[in-house]
Amino acid sequence: MTIKVFGHKSPDTDATFSPIVWAWYLKEVKGIDAVPVLLGEPNTEAAFLLKHWGFERPAIIAALSEGEKVVIVDTNNPAELPEGIDKAEIVQIIDHHKLVGGLETKGPIEITIRPLACTATVIYDLMGEDVVALPKAIKGAMLSCILSDTLEFRSPTTTEHDRAVAEKLAGEIGVTIPELAAAMFEAKSDVSAFSDAALLRMDSKEYNVDGTELRVSVLETTAPKLILDRKASLMGTMPDVAKEDGADQVLLFVVDILNEEATLLVPNDLVKKIAEASFGCKVEGDTVVLPGVMSRKKQIIPALKV
Amino acid sequence: MTIKVFGHKSPDTDATFSPIVWAWYLKEVKGIDAVPVLLGEPNTEAAFLLKHWGFERPAIIAALSEGEKVVIVDTNNPAELPEGIDKAEIVQIIDHHKLVGGLETKGPIEITIRPLACTATVIYDLMGEDVVALPKAIKGAMLSCILSDTLEFRSPTTTEHDRAVAEKLAGEIGVTIPELAAAMFEAKSDVSAFSDAALLRMDSKEYNVDGTELRVSVLETTAPKLILDRKASLMGTMPDVAKEDGADQVLLFVVDILNEEATLLVPNDLVKKIAEASFGCKVEGDTVVLPGVMSRKKQIIPALKV
Numbered sequence: 001m002t003i004k005v006f007g008h009k010s011p012d013t014d015a016t017f018s019p020i021v022w023a024w025y026l027k028e029v030k031g032i033d034a035v036p037v038l039l040g041e042p043n044t045e046a047a048f049l050l051k052h053w054g055f056e057r058p059a060i061i062a063a064l065s066e067g068e069k070v071v072i073v074d075t076n077n078p079a080e081l082p083e084g085i086d087k088a089e090i091v092q093i094i095d096h097h098k099l100v101g102g103l104e105t106k107g108p109i110e111i112t113i114r115p116l117a118c119t120a121t122v123i124y125d126l127m128g129e130d131v132v133a134l135p136k137a138i139k140g141a142m143l144s145c146i147l148s149d150t151l152e153f154r155s156p157t158t159t160e161h162d163r164a165v166a167e168k169l170a171g172e173i174g175v176t177i178p179e180l181a182a183a184m185f186e187a188k189s190d191v192s193a194f195s196d197a198a199l200l201r202m203d204s205k206e207y208n209v210d211g212t213e214l215r216v217s218v219l220e221t222t223a224p225k226l227i228l229d230r231k232a233s234l235m236g237t238m239p240d241v242a243k244e245d246g247a248d249q250v251l252l253f254v255v256d257i258l259n260e261e262a263t264l265l266v267p268n269d270l271v272k273k274i275a276e277a278s279f280g281c282k283v284e285g286d287t288v289v290l291p292g293v294m295s296r297k298k299q300i301i302p303a304l305k306v
Numbered sequence: 307m308t309i310k311v312f313g314h315k316s317p318d319t320d321a322t323f324s325p326i327v328w329a330w331y332l333k334e335v336k337g338i339d340a341v342p343v344l345l346g347e348p349n350t351e352a353a354f355l356l357k358h359w360g361f362e363r364p365a366i367i368a369a370l371s372e373g374e375k376v377v378i379v380d381t382n383n384p385a386e387l388p389e390g391i392d393k394a395e396i397v398q399i400i401d402h403h404k405l406v407g408g409l410e411t412k413g414p415i416e417i418t419i420r421p422l423a424c425t426a427t428v429i430y431d432l433m434g435e436d437v438v439a440l441p442k443a444i445k446g447a448m449l450s451c452i453l454s455d456t457l458e459f460r461s462p463t464t465t466e467h468d469r470a471v472a473e474k475l476a477g478e479i480g481v482t483i484p485e486l487a488a489a490m491f492e493a494k495s496d497v498s499a500f501s502d503a504a505l506l507r508m509d510s511k512e513y514n515v516d517g518t519e520l521r522v523s524v525l526e527t528t529a530p531k532l533i534l535d536r537k538a539s540l541m542g543t544m545p546d547v548a549k550e551d552g553a554d555q556v557l558l559f560v561v562d563i564l565n566e567e568a569t570l571l572v573p574n575d576l577v578k579k580i581a582e583a584s585f586g587c588k589v590e591g592d593t594v595v596l597p598g599v600m601s602r603k604k605q606i607i608p609a610l611k612v
Contacts, residue, residue: 093405095414096414097414098410098411098412098413098414098415099399099409099410099411099415099417100410101407101408101409101410102407103405103407104404104405104406104407105404105405106404106608107404107421107603107604107608108401108402108403108404108419108420108421108422108603109404109405109419109421110419110420110421111405111417111418111419112417112418112419113414113415113416113417113418114414114416114417115413115414115415115416116414297413297414298413302412302413
C-alpha cells in the first residue's frame with residue numbers, strides 16, 4: 001500500500017517540501033512505496049519554490065480512509081491533520097514542534113521530534129550518510145525549508161545546526177543564500193491575489209489561552225505595507241473568520257522579515273488587553289509594533305495571556 | 307539543575323538500566339548534569355543485575371516538583387509516570403512503545419521512539435559513534451536490557467537490529483549470552499518472597515478495553531510451577547487488587563520463557579469470556595494455556611476483547 005506523506009493544513013514551505021523530500025527518500029532510497037500529498041493549497045512562497053525546483057504540485061487531499069498508511073511531518077497536532085487520521089495507520093512522525101498530546105498510535109512506530117528550526121533539518125539528519133547522493137532539487141528543497149522557517153537565520157528558532165545544514169546544502173548545489181531567500185520572501189510577500197479571509201487563514205493556528213480560543217495568524221513579509229494598507233478591511237473580516245472557525249478572536253501578526261519586528265492589529269479592547277498583558281507594551285490606536293518578535297513558536301505563543 | 311532520568315513505575319530491567327545508562331551518557335560523555343532515579347523497587351531480575359554489573363540502586367522517587375528537568379525513557383504513558391509530571395520540564399523522551407497520547411510539552415523537545423524490542427537498543431543507536439568507548443558495565447547493562455525485553459530473542463517483539471546490537475555488545479565484553487540470560491531468568495523466577503498482591507502488580511499495566519478497565523499482569527518465568535502452585539490464593543487476591551487500583555479485573559498471564567507459552571488464570575466467567583473472545587481458545591477449568599504467547603505488547607493487548 002502506498003504511504004501518504006503529509007504536513008499540516010495551510011501548507012507553508014516546510015509543510016509542502018518536507019513531504020516531497022521524505023516521500024522521495026522513502027521511495028528512491030529505501031524502496032518503500034510513498035507519495036507526498038498536501039492538505040491545502042500551498043502558500044505563495046511554496047508555490048514559487050515548486051516551480052523553482054521543478055516539482056509538480058502534490059495532490060491535495062481532505063480526508064483519509066480506514067487503514068491508510070501515513071507519515072506525518074512538521075506537526076503532531078490532531079487539529080492540523082485531515083479527517084480520518086484516527087482511522088489511518090500512522091507509521092512515522094517527524095516534527096520539530098512541542099508535543100501536543102492528542103495523537104495515539106495502534107502500535108510502536110518511528111517518532112523523531114527535535115528542537116530544531118525546521119523539519120527538513122530533522123529529515124536531513126535522519127538520512128545519515130545518504131545525504132551525499134541526493135539530487136540537486138531535493139537538496140534545494142531542504143535548503144528552502146530551512147531558509148523559510150528561520151527567515152534566513154533571523155528567527156530566534158534558528159539553531160547552529162540548522163544554519164550549518166543550510167550552508168552545506170547551498171555550497172553543494174551552488175546556491176547563494178541571500179539571493180534564494182530574497183526571491184522566496186518576495187514570492188511570500190505577494191499577497192495581492194488573496195481575499196482578507198484567505199490572508200487571515202494563510203498561516204494560522206488555533207490555541208486555547210486561559211479559556212479563550214485564539215486563531216493566531218502570522219504573515220511573514222518583506223513588504224508589510226501591502227498588508228497594513230488593508231488593515232481596516234482585514235479587521236472588518238476578523239469577526240466573520242473567527243465565527244466560521246469557532247474561535248473567539250483572530251490575532252494577526254504581520255512580521256517584517258527585514259526589520260525584524262511584528263505589527264499586531266488591534267481591532268478591539270480584548271486584543272488591546274491581550275497585547276498589553278502578553279508583550280508588556282502600551283497600545284495606542286489600532287496597531288502595535290513589537291520589536292524583535294518574529295516567531296509564533298518561541299515568542300508569541302509562550303507569551304500569550306488573556 | 308540536575309536532570310532526573312527515569313522509566314516507568316514497577317521498574318523491570320529496561321526501566322531500571324536505561325535510566326542508568328542514559329544518565330551516565332549525558333553526564334560522562336555530554337557533560338550534562340544528570341542522575342538516574344527509579345519510580346519503585348526494581349524487580350528481582352533488575353536487582354540481580356544491579357549487583358552483577360556493580361551499580362548502586364538508584365534513589366526511588368514518588369513525585370516531582372515544579373520546573374524539575376526530567377528525561378523519560380521506556381514509556382510515554384502519563385499513567386506510568388510520577389505525580390507532578392505535568393509541572394516538570396520534560397527535556398527528552400526515548401521509548402519503544404506506542405504513542406499513548408496523554409503527554410504534552412511546553413516547547414519542542416527531543417523525542418525518539420522506535421519500534422524496537424528494547425529502549426536500550428534505541429539508546430545504543432542515539433549514542434552513535436560514542437558506543438565504542440563505553441565501559442564494560444554500561445555495555446553489560448544495555449545487553450541485559452535487550453535479553454530481558456526479548457526474552458533472549460524468543461519474544462515476537464525481537465527485531466534483527468536488537469539481536470545484532472546484543473550480540474555485538476556480548477562479543478565486546480566477552481559475555482556468553484545463554485549464560486547471562488539463564489542467570490537473569492533464574493533471578494526473575496525467584497518470586498517466593500513476594501505476596502500475592504505484589505506478584506499481581508509486579509509487571510502490570512492498565513488498559514481500558516471496550517469500557518472495561520483491565521490490569522494486565524505478566525509474570526515471565528522459567529519456573530511457572532512456582533507461580534501456578536499459588537493459583538488459588540492469587541485468584542483470591544485479584545478482587546482486592548482490582549478494587550484498590552480502580553480496575554474491573556486483573557488478568558494474570560504466566561509466561562513460560564523456555565516453553566514459549568502463557569498460562570492465563572481464569573477466576574470467573576468474565577475472564578473466561580475475555581479469553582475465549584480474545585484468543586479463540588476454549589476454556590475448561592480455571593486456567594488456559596496459550597501456545598506461543600509471550601508479549602503483552604504484540605500479542606496480548608492487541609488481541610484483547612471484552
